[in-house]
Amino acid sequence: MEIKEYIVEEIKVAEVISNEILIQHTDDALDLMGNLYYQGYDKIIIHQKNITPDFFDLKNKMAGDILQKFSNYRFRLVIVGEFSHITSKSLKAFIYESNKGKQVNFLSSLNEVLKLKK
Template identity: 60%
Template sequence: MEELQIITHQQNDLKIAEVISRDILIKNIDDGKDLAANLYYQGFDNVIIHNKSIAPDFFDLKTKVAGEILQTFSNFRIKLAIVGDFTTYASKSLNDFIFESNKMGRINFVSSIEEAVSKFGQ
């Protein structure tokens, strides 16, 4: 796994990890699973990742990378917010996936750190 920095945000009694990396942090399913396990064992159950830290394959639902990784976060009971601009993705299935994920609330696709932090408090 590439070098990463974890910034801890505090919202009431929630401890939120913001994962920062200059490189693509999640290139494949194993990277995503390793990251989820690492953060879980550090005591985080709310995580923010920037979309620029995730390989483009994640956003191509046919690859099943997103499904596998998000299922792992869910298995660890980690709420996840992915921060970025998702308007650049033209895929209807991805946009539907983002809409449904945001509606359920365990996985959120948001445009800012502030929005991510507020979603965890809901």
């Protein structure tokens, strides 16, 4: 795993780069958040390919549990991936509602992330 650092509007952002699935369970996300928080980061960018596909099955509540933790700790999360192919209406609605706020966003490119305002 590699961390690429960005500073966006005075916010320290960590892009997590890996060829492996890094988040298999809720605890993996909490560990990642904790490690990056203690390194002084305010926001995490993680790629869709680094998160278990189970995360995107809302029935198992994994996404809700993980995103609630990020919200509780006020630690911003951006998941970068290809979400246009999603057929689940509930997942589409979940992503749409998340993207209305600033805490958790689902975006298609790193360029979109770096243009986000505080």
